[in-house]
Amino acid sequence: MAPPRTYRCEAIILGYTPLREADLLVTMFTRDQGKVKAVAKGARRSTSKLVGHLEPLTVVRMSMAHGRNMDIISQAEVIRSFSELKEDLTAIAKGQYLAELVDGFGAEASANPGLFQLMIDTLGAVEADSASDMPLRFFELHLLQVSGLMPELYHCVECRNELEPDAHRFSPNMGGTLCLDCSPDDAHLRPLSLRALKVLRLLDRSEIVESCRLSPDDGLAAELKSLLSTTVSYWLGKEIRSNSFLERLNKESHPEVYI
Amino acid sequence: MARLVQELNRLPGIGPKSAQRLAYYIIRLPDEDAYALADAVTSVKQNIVYCEGCQNLTDASPCQICADPRRDRTILCVVEDPLDVLAMERTRSFRGLYHVLHGVISPINGIGPDQLKLKELFIRVADAEVTELVVATNPTLEGEATAMYIRRHQGRDDLKITHLARGLPVGGSLEYSDETTLSRAFQGRQEI
Structure with a gap:
């Protein structure tokens, strides 16, 4: 038939x-x-x-x-319709960032209901509080998770030992966190503070509503943003174009952070 | 022939098959028609400039509308594209001046404020003669975002900023209207 x-x-x-x-x-x-x-x-x-x-x-x-x-x-x-989101310029810019990522990670003819629900939940969180960047950080980490690219946050990806509560390093290329004893030759390697690792683990284990209650200080927020957007961009294989407009709006709202 | 097909293929909405069809059509044209087409393309590239006022495309700057002393210089209407100016002029209900942005903010497509004629708009708006700014971008997500950006960055407290009414189109249907359009139509209801 x-x-x-x-x-x-x-x-x-x-x-x-x-x-x-x-x-x-x-x-x-x-x-x-x-x-x-x-x-x-x-x-x-x-x-x-x-x-x-x-x-x-x-x-x-x-x-x-x-x-x-x-x-x-x-x-x-x-x-x-997310009508309140569409009355706020920053919220629109965030929504377009999410749309660009879903367009990039979503595959044609391949269902991913987890990603579908993640996008709706994140748009709802952005609509509820357009000033917070935590919905975007939650989305980036869980986007990697539902796409099968979740970075390792609990064990060193090189020696497989459990990570001690200390500062570590992170590489999207190697698949997550590395302990300080392992020093592979990797251009993508970057420092990862203990505070940032704790927030990443919290984002991993929490629901979006709980995650969005976090309000990290400017330094921690910048580290999380840089780490997650770099990781997402790495897997996407290209620059995320809507990010530059979002950055521009952020700079205008918080010029002191970017001095 | 291959070069012509390749060039036509670069036009928006023209795929390889349509490009071939157009190329064969051009080959079969009488010589004078084909040369007239080529001449029109060359001439438009050589003679069309941006108007120093409204940024619309024109063969002489300032354009006819900006140079017209009868136009009201206190009202600026901001539109996305030159075709929007033609549409507005057909209504004969607006007697102010225009400002053409040549697009809307579209971060996904890599179009930010710097790619539009926004800097020129803000310079014009700084002139105290302008008392009202009508933001006539399309009522789409990107059009609305552009309108919000203009409102946030225009730099004057005493400027009246308006946008075109939102609601039901003539010949439209309530049944098929989306909730945003319908609620805005209610907000903008008028006495009859």
Whole structure:
């Protein structure tokens, strides 16, 4: 029997680009099929029934039809719009950072419901407190986890000994933390403070709500940000473009940290 | 022939097959039509400049609108693209001046504030003659982010900043409206 021509799915809209005269090519991350690119016909016309339902950072219930080359969006209904997030410039920039990472790590035709839920939870946390960067740190670490790239935080990746409560080193290339006794030749090796290691372990074991209650001082926040975004960028194999705008907004809000 | 196909293929929305079709069409054109097309491409690159005022594309700077003494110089309408100026002019309901950003802030695509004509906008806005800024970016996530960025960085406390009304389009349908559009339509309801 031939597979059904139409199907329904829940998706987070990651972005879109104009296609032909009035269509959109929508990139979304679905719960059941991973990343999907589909065409929304006529969606750029102001009277389109799809317009408004396909804005990035929106959770949508879709009806789709299999097309010859690409699937076609026939219906879309907003489940969660994150409307408060979209009224705050910093929160939008953070949401776009998350979308870029999900676009980069999410694979087509490969379900990753953990990543789907992680994105929704993190968007909710950003909406609740756009000033805190902890939702992004939680997302970065758990993104690595649900992608099978979780860095080792409890044993030295070289000698496999349990890590002592001390300052250590970290290498995304070697897969996590190294004790000070091991000194491999690795260009990605960087220092890791005990405080940062403790926060990483807490992020690993906690739910997002609990993690977002943390308010690290500026030095610790900068170390965590640098370590996690470097690790994510390393696995992505390219620069995260939305990071520079986010950095710019951060500099404007906290110029003293960047002097 | 291969070079022409390659060049046409670089245009937005033109794939390899369409590029081949266009190339064959150009080859079959009468000589004068083909040369007129080539001349138009060359001429547009040689003669079109950014207007020193609104940053729109024009063959003479300042452009016709900026040079028109009848336009209201106290109101600036900020739009994303030159085509938006044409759309606004068709309404004949705006008599102020424009400012064309040539895009919106789109961090995912590597477009930040420095890639847009925002610096030029903030210089214009610093002029006390301007009393109102109408931010007419599209009501999309990136358009709204750009509007918020402008509001945050324009640098004046006494400037009135507005954006176009949000709500239902003419010929639209309540049934298919998303919740954001519908709630904004309620907020902006008017007496009849």
